[in-house]
Amino acid sequence: MSEPRRLLAGLAPALVVLGATLAGLPLDNYPKYVIAIAIVSIVVGASLVVLVGLARCITLAAGSVMAIGAYTSSLLAIHLGVPYLIGLAAALLTGAIAGWLIALPGTRFRGHNLAMVTLVFQSVCIILIREAKTLTGGAEGIHVPAPSLFGWTVRxxxxxLLLIGVLSALAVLVLTVLVRGAFGKNLQAAAGNEVAAEAFGISVPAYLTAAFVISSVGVAFAGALAAPRVRILDPESYGVMASIFMLAYPIVGGMHSIWGGLLGGGGLRVLPEFLRPVADYQELFFASLVIVVVMFFPGGFVELIRRGVLALRGHPAGPREAPQPAVAGAQAAAAVTPLPAPDGAAPLLVVEGVDRHFGALHAVNAAHLTVPVGGIHGLIGPNGAGKTSLFNIVSGFLAADAGRVAFDGTSLLELAPRDRIRLGITRTFQHVAVFGQLSCLDNVIIGRGRNGVLAAIGQSVDEMRSGPLTARARGEALAALDxxxxxxxxxxxxxxxxxxNQRRLEIARAIVSDPRLILLDEPVSGVAEAEIEELRALLLRINAERRIAMLVVEHNIPFVARLCRSLSVMGAGAIVAEGTPADVIAMPAVRQLYFGEDVAA
Known part of the structure; x- marks a missing residue:
């Protein structure tokens, strides 16, 4: 996508909000009111896309968070005479605090447990608002004064409509930058595969907390924005049914796009106006609509529209992989003669005396191995030998009971998995762990490892304006894909x-950060025979050209024997043999352990 098109795509949702605002100004008063409330719902829908769609966290607390924003700005104006814009800023702050409070237990739960946590928060907030009669007016509610900005009283x-439209467009623009940028992509990665995300520097708890905070800030802002327009605040307007209705915005509109928030929020808020002749059946209609969307159009209205556009263009199936994908790099790799590891190469990865127990099971028993700089070391053994446990200890996803794991002299046992990439260690996975909803390019960009929350927010802004950070990241990722x-x-x-090709993509994601060591977990598992040799040649080429060391866990013995320069064999948790592949595989004890051959024979 060209830079002007990328910029226009980023501005488009905010421009749509402004367009709806301008289109509504010439209308009668009631349509203006409906459009204004619908625009507020668009902000809510866009905010919930961040949490419900990208982070996949179900929330039933949107009503209470909206109430927090509405009551914060209104009470400051009523009791302290605080100007409207400062009240809006205070609503953002209280919304952030509310999101953080929900995230404290919320990041520890998923599914229905998370829904229950948010429901408790929702109920407690509404009860407090109802019972604090002196401050909030209780169930009778409070009257919100007309806001005033720079001498302009909004009446x-x-x-x-103009005030709500302009401020909502700004809010939608901010949310669009985050959803379309690195933050939104990293959040999808964290929700889609937590283990893979952690391996590439994405802190899943930090991103989920950020999602709760950002979403709550947006919803609280919407509440403060709408408060003067609805004029009277009462706790029942923000009850659990309101939260359920808001939850439907991203589900019906589309959970993975900012457009889903616009279509869901604006569409569902305007729809009751068209259902007035059957007002008694509105709730039944909404429930049926959600069920139909979930069952037949899980991508929401956005996906339905996308399918229609593709059908009109003659591509009803969407993007397809070419029958003969580009494999020039792999074909060239087959002709490469790998450089041998230099004699006496310094040890890069050292594993000494590593132990791991699972109850009475001694899964890893005083294991040891060494991977030299630029070397390719294999780890084999029968099922249950402890290979996976040892591999997970090295990669950081399993703690060791004893022993030492060092990378270039730095101890790894105290580091979180996401910290290893900064040292120059990346990995692939036994079961392919690509981030399926993201493009191949975005997958590889995540592999660069610069994925802290604040860094991703900065990258999102840079991506919006096609800045130098984005150009550099795309260039490095395209080079790795090539x-x-x-x-x-x-x-x-x-x-x-x-x-x-997903295996190839994992390799591209692993090499883009220019690591010194790649941990390969069964890299040809499930791959067709015709592609195994291509992957072997590709790995040899990478090792030869980039001097990247590799630790390979694999069951395919011929593949390991032709790839690795040294080999360790595990049995009953311990390393039972080491040496060159030919020497190790020829050992009678190894053949008995791995192939079941009789030693005497």
Whole structure:
């Protein structure tokens, strides 16, 4: 996508909000009111896309968070005479605090448990608002004064529409930058595969907390924005039914796009106006609509529209992988003669005396191995030998009971998995762990490892304006994709690739950060025989050209024997043999352990 088109795509949702505002100004008062409230609902829907859609966290507390924003700005104006804009800023702060409070237990739960946590928060907040009669007016509610900005008192329906439209457009623009940028992509990665996300520097708890905070800030802002327009605040207007209704915004509109928030929030808020002749059946209609969308159009209205556009263009199936994908890099790799590891190469990864127990099971028993700088070391053994446990200890996803794991002299046992990439360690996975909804290019950009929350927010802003950080990240990612023969598929969703190309994509994601060591967990598992040799040649080429060391866990013995320069064999948790592949595989004890051959024979 060209830079002007990328900028326009980022501005489009905010421009739509402004367009709806301008279109409503010439209308009568009641349509102006409906459009203003619908625009507020758009902000709520866009905010919930961050939490419900990208982070996949169900919340039933949107009503209470909206009430917190509305009551904060209104009470400051009523009791302290605080100007409206300062009240809006205070609503943002209290919304952030509310999101953080929900996130404290919320990041520890998923599914129905998380829904219950948010429901408790919702109920407690509404009860407190109802019972604090002296401050909030209790169940009878309070009257919200007309806001005033720089001497302009907002009173007419047109004034309210203009105010709400402009401020909502700004809010939607901020949310669009986050959803479309690195923050939104990293959040999808964290929700889609937590283990893979952690391996590439994404702190899942930090991102989920950020999602709760950002979403709550947006919802609280919407509440403060709408408060003067609805004029009277009462706790029942923000009850659990309101939260359920808001939860439907991203579900019906589309959970993975900012447009889903616009379509869901604005559409569902305007829909009751068209259902007035059957007002008694509105709730039944809404419930049926949600069920139909979930069952038949899980991507919401956005997905339905996308399918229609593709059908009109003659591409009803959407993006497809080319029958003969680009494999130039792999074909060239087959002709490369790998450089041998230098004699006496310094040890890069050292594992000494590592132990791990699972109850009475001694899964890893005083294991040891060494991977030299630029070396390729294999780890084999029968099922249950402890390979996976040892691999997970090295990669940081399993703690060791005893022993030492050091990388270039730095101890790894005290580091979180996400911290290893900063040292120069990346990995692939036994079961392909690409982020399926993201493009191949975005998958590889995540592999660069610069994925802290604040860094991702800054990158999102840079991406919006096509800045130098974005250009550099895209350049490095495209180079890595080209190295594995996938440059022509950079824009394709990773989940649409064949298994063999997903393996290539994992390798591209692993090499983009220019690591010193790659941990390869069964890199040819499930791959067709015809592609195994290509992957072997590709790995040898990467090792030869980039001097990247590799630790390979694999069951395919011929593949390991032709790839690795040294080999360790595990049995009953311990290393039972070491040496060159030919020497190790020829050992009678290894053949008995691994192949079941009789030693005497």
């Amino acid at each position: 007419s329906d047109g004034d309210f 190295a594995v023969g996938l440059a022509d598929l950079a824009g394709m969703p990773a989940g649409a690739l064949s298994l063999g």
